[in-house]
Amino acid sequence: MNLSVGSTSIKVGILGAGAMGGTVIEHLQECPQVRAIVAQDIRDERVAELKQKYGIHATTQLEDILADPDVALVFITSANHAHKELTLAALRAGKAVMCEKPMANTLADAVAMVQCAEQTGGFLQIGFELRYSSLYTQVKKWIDAGLLGKVINTQCKYICSEFVGRDSWRVKHATGGSMFGEKLSHYVDLPRWWVGSPVLDVFSVCAPNVVPYYEIRDNYQCLYRFANGAASSLNFIMYVGQTFEGDPLRNVVDQQQGDGHELKYLVVGDQGAAETDVFSRTIKRWQFGDAPKGMTSRLVETLTWTDAEDHVYFHNTHDQTHDIVRRVIAGQPPMTPARDALETTKLCFAAEESADTGQVVRLDSF
Ligand SMILES: NC(=O)c1ccc[n+]([C@@H]2O[C@H](COP(=O)([O-])OP(=O)(O)OC[C@H]3O[C@@H](n4cnc5c(N)ncnc54)[C@H](O)[C@@H]3O)[C@@H](O)[C@H]2O)c1
Incomplete structure (x- = not known):
């Protein structure tokens, strides 16, 4: 995970930042342990809106966030069909991941997400707030x-x-x-x-x-x-x-x-x-x-x-977002293991x- 030892604050990314992404950005802006927020969305007009409304850096380019070693945690709040690909890419880039429910559009995709988290030793929590x-x-x-x-x-x-x-x-x-x-x-x-x-x-x-x-x-x-x-x-x-x-x-x-x-x-x-x-x-x-x-x-x-x-x-x-930031900084596991969320899925x-x-x-x- 991209986190220097002794960190007390982190930079957080939002992948797929529509309505739910906006809610998470608002929670993160109230979180003292978040020092910067960067958002990504595939729609140009949404990227412009994110910059204007929240005053944060926003981009259409996923790589801008995944290649940034400073980003320790990403929230995946995209439409469901993108959950799997974004989760796998973020885990492989060493990011801690919180992915919104539903995990994925197929059970096979949800299984692949959990397996990837287990193989990489990455943090994966699903949004059962x-x-x-x-x-x-x-x-x-x-x-x-x-x-x-x-x-x-x-x-x-x-x-x-x-x-x-x-x-x-x-x-x-x-x-x-x-x-x-x-x-x-x-x-x-x-x-x-x-x-x-x-x-x-x-x-x-x-x-x-x-x-x-x-x-x-x-x-x-x-x-x-x-x-x-x-x-x-x-x-x-x-x-x-x-x-x-x-x-x-x-x-x-x-x-x-x-x-x-x-x-x-x-x-x-x-x-x-x-x-x-x-x-x-x-x-x-x-x-x-x-x-x-x-x-x-x-x-x-x-x-x-x-x-x-x-x-x-x-x-x-609100508390889910702040708890996940706290867990990632403290090096703790998710509140609920991804394998448990898989059983609900x-x-x-x-x-x-x-x-x-x-x-x-x-x-x-x-
Ligand atoms: N936990 C809850 O109670 C709760 C409540 C609402 C929504 N959700 C979940 O949050 C997610 C988003 O819902 P929403 O209401 O914000 O939808 P939305 O349509 O407002 O936002 C989805 C965003 O994803 C973007 N997107 C689509 N494909 C993408 C991709 N490949 N890469 C990056 N961005 C992409 C879209 O451009 C859009 O801005 C869904 O999975 C939904 O089920 C959860």
């Missing part, structure tokens, strides 16, 4: 403290509005769009983290689309089983939440609350349960017990967040294959 969310890390803390017992069942209900317009690359097959890649990978990654056991198999059922111009599916009912006996479900529909235009002066959770959007998990263990509710910014915990009449369940904890904490309590790309491809074939898909068949 919900593992930094204060809402979802609270569930993990309760599990690690033994308060839920052994997690045996998780259920996710997710209802949202149409997420991008009809022209986006994210809803077209040719450009690697997929609902698991774009959204649902996050929501099967969390149960994997909480249950902590390999997923054995998955079964997905999808009704016909309501959004007529999406090439990708807009609804899923998935069931998946873990090696330790736990089971999870994901119920997702896209078309009910009120169409979201977004008022930049108001926060997103407030704007979508009560308009049909819903995002809840129920996480059940053999000694207690937790419920997360994004749109009421609330998490609850129940404790199970024994009484002469039978089993008891008592609501023992309710935590809430304020709108001022939205950037850390839900999609916490495998589950996503298996869930899509099950929806295609109507069959249960075993993950070890991949």
Whole structure:
């Protein structure tokens, strides 16, 4: 890795700097351990915009960044189809890499990325920032403290509005769009983290689309089983939440609350349960017990967040970005090994294959 011994700050590159790249640049500009930022994108107009908006060096030339020995870390926030080639090139150039989810458009490409990181001994973290969310890390803390017992069942209900317009690359097959890649990978990654056991198999059922111009599916009912006996479900529909235009002066959770959007998990263990509710910014915990009449369940904890904490309590790309910079400087490994992210990726491809074939898909068949 390109890092001189004793460094306390680094230069960071952004490869493929569209909307998500802009968000990461803003996080990096607030990070005291980042001394310089350089961005690359294939579009001339975006490069001009990056220079003008963020006052950073920007280029269309990938080599400008990869050949710069001062750049220790790159964030790959390009469109999905470029994730693999950019990751391999950056790892081979000795850069630490954070690559956005979905890892890649094919499982073979995702495997190649992990193998390259392992062969080069490079740092590769995938962008599952919900593992930094204060809402979802609270569930993990309760599990690690033994308060839920052994997690045996998780259920996710997710209802949202149409997420991008009809022209986006994210809803077209040719450009690697997929609902698991774009959204649902996050929501099967969390149960994997909480249950902590390999997923054995998955079964997905999808009704016909309501959004007529999406090439990708807009609804899923998935069931998946873990090696330790736990089971999870994901119920997702896209078309009910009120169409979201977004008022930049108001926060997103407030704007979508009560308009049909819903995002809840129920996480059940053999000694207690937790419920997360994004749109009421609330998490609850129940404790199970024994009484002469039978089993008891008592609501023992309710935590809430304020709108001022939205950037850390839900999609916490802020803390993820700063943590990765800190890890790279300290010579520490990724928060989650790339091989673990590969298992989530495998589950996503298996869930899509099950929806295609109507069959249960075993993950070890991949
Ligand atoms: N973690 C999350 O919650 C989250 C949220 C949004 C987006 N994302 C991911 O971030 C990535 C970018 O999404 P976005 O919304 O910013 O898309 P976007 O279309 O706004 O930006 C993608 C950029 O990649 C550039 N690009 C395409 N091919 C390239 C290549 N070969 N080399 C360099 N640049 C290239 C495009 O010109 C564009 O500027 C996607 O992988 C997406 O799934 C993750």
